[in-house]
Amino acid sequence: MRSKQNLVIVGGGSTYTLGIIMSLVAEKANFPLRKIVFYDNDKQRQEKIAKASEIILKENYPELETFTYTTNKQEAFTDIDVAFIQIRTGGLRMREQDEEIPVRHGVVGQETCGAGGMAYGMRSITDMVALIQDIRSYSKDAWILNYTNPAAIVADALNREFKADERILNICDMPIAIMHSYASMLHKDVWELVPEYFGLNHFGWFTRIYDKEGNDLTDTIKNKILEEGFIPKDKEIAHDESWKQTFKQARQMLIDFPEYLPNTYLQYYLYPDDLAKKEEIGNTRARQVINGREKRVHEQCDQIINAKTAAMIDIESDIHGVYMIRAAASLVYHLQETYIVIVENNGIISNIPNDAMVEVPASLTKHGPKPYVVGEIPRFYKGLIENQLAYEKLVVDAFYENSYTKALQALTLNRTIVHAPTAKAILNDLIKANQGYWPALK
Template sequence: MRKQHVITISGAGSARVPALVGTLVNYKERFPLSKIIFYDIDEERMGFMEAYNRLVLRSYYPECEVVFTTDEDEAYRNVDFIFCQMRVGKTAMRSLDEKIPLRYGLVGQETCGPGGFAYGMRSLGAMKEMVEKVRSYSKDTWILNYTNPAAIVALGLDRLFPDDKRILNLCDQPFSLLKSYSKILGVPQESLRARYFGLNHFGWFTELKDTEGNDYFDTLRSYLKDHDFKPFNAEQRSKSWLDTYVRVNKYMKLMDEYIPTTYMQYYMFPDEIVAESDPDYTRADESRDSREREVFELCAGAAGKDHMDGLEMLTNSVFGNLMVEVAESIAYDLNREFIVMVKNQGIIDNFEPEAIVEVAGTIGKDGAKGYPFGPIKPYYKGLMEGQYAYELLTVEAFLEKDYTKALMALTLNRTVVDPSKAKAVLDDLMEANKDYWTLR
């Protein structure tokens, strides 16, 4: 049997945690655990799901010790892995991130544009404190960070902790796209190997083959030009989420050389997206009223029960699988292939060496290693340089509390461009976030 591990789920009040627990159960032979610590600063929210999470683990993983705590010392002491998925400010602040930009005719999205800027500033402060606390106990604990916006958080953590090689920033979007591609092509996802480059939520697939060397890229590219793109679990997704996939089809009709991540829509078609947005009811509201409510209702059904009869065991084939498979690949030095976020340092040889790029690579006991990509063409280089400058100025604005750098960052962002709008939205976001970050 493989060595057992102790993990902490930081941000255990997330509605995604019950599905992560189900994934941990499904992977218990591959990634066995002796103890799971659930940690969140919001005891009430974590408590909504505690009875369900305990029941699932008692029913299917009785050998695993379970702890729920709001004490960060208990959460971060003597653990092997931390699965971190903070949402600083919770749904209330996400709602403002989405609604405030829409006042000015700007994209209202939680990771892209002004909303992503505000969220990034909040996340950086919380992540800095968390890493410092974890490292006060151990330099060996792996921090698998799922906190968004991953591009800003990853770059900020690299600046704050440049010598820390056990912080790994993760994003499930490329993983999810590969799962959708596998369904379209009728090919098992585990057999697919991609070539990919970009920044997080800002990248392109350039090749897709299987382990036997069969090339599927042109087939997929043709399909996406001529058919509406749908995720593998389209029947479970809301219309607003499905719309993000359809615009891949629109992009491909204009430029079909590479296949973009779905998040590119916010940078390519911002005016169209704003026109379709409801400034009073955004994705934060939609998520609260659908997925989150459904999870909480299911979890409420576990109260007082000592068996799972009549209760579904939730699992997540994207978020959960990625998190656990990454931990497994580190723990047992499997060097499995993933789309990884790493410091460039020549991977893309005509791009900024200090940038955190997203490319195909491997993960093992020494962390993530990106495959060399070579040079990128002027169009993609130009887009990425502008986006990287936005990310870098955002991080510097946080570290230096510099208003001017924040204004420059937002002006550079393709979803904004107009410096007058950048100033107006920045001032509103700063007021809304005054309990989390300030600028001078």
């Protein structure tokens, strides 16, 4: 019998929270809970999600002893075993700025990649550092699983601030979402697949995919993608036209660079001009989310609250939530299961800097992640990674040093921009848009 845990979900007002709640219901035997608490600094936004979640939990998780939601940090973080952090500093309003400003200058507008990723990252660092400090002041031994974007920049900042804290895990669900599609084309369960993977967050490659018996499925997956196409299978993105196009582009990446299976986000760095041409100022991904997922989730919440039941609403667990929950269970219960996570390099990839925050498979234990050695990577991938790593490091340097020059260097290095005058114009616009969020660059 596994011991029951107390969980706080930081960013309780997120539109992903209902999926996490349903995932907690689905995984309650693997990750049993005594208490769930939501924390958010937006009382109104959280309240709608929380009231609907309370009804879902009463109907589907009667074993749960306590469910609360709050904007009070002491109440939220006291007596917590595990924290899931999913914040968005500035909300979707600022995400829309992140994506529109680059598009105005003819380059990729995306929330985690390029200029938008820098803007979001510079906003996230302050709040993330404060949150970790607050959690630690009330629950010094809690496991903290952070999946706040842009994960690479946030992970680098947290590693600088909390290097000795071995109970912080930075993690992203994109690799498992991609594997979900691999599993579907193989007619297997995603948890039957064993990946070999290396890179930075949103900037990596699957080198091999095996099954639990050790059979190499990599060439089968490649051939199926080339012959049959590649489509998203996770329910949250399967019917999203933008995600369909993203997975279609992943097929083109495999045609052009057939050595490894790419993370879908690499499209922004390998085909930036093509991607930029497809974007529209009035129809950014942020606007699509506002008009799509956010509207849909809030309508579902209203229906549940008004009906006082969730029986008529089609909400299921999702791969995003299940991945985080199973990773947490592996840490808490010392299951030593393998997950792709973000850790300091320290020789894992032998021919890139040790202080890089790399995304690789690791065994998750009660002592933290134990990453598997990747070794030396080929020159093409090393070159791409070191360029991206320099961009990420310069963004975090710019934040801590209040350095305009380093922010400009970062954007000029980024493969979605490259042109220095364009980088400078974008940076100046981002500074204006992020007043009150960014440190004053000089």
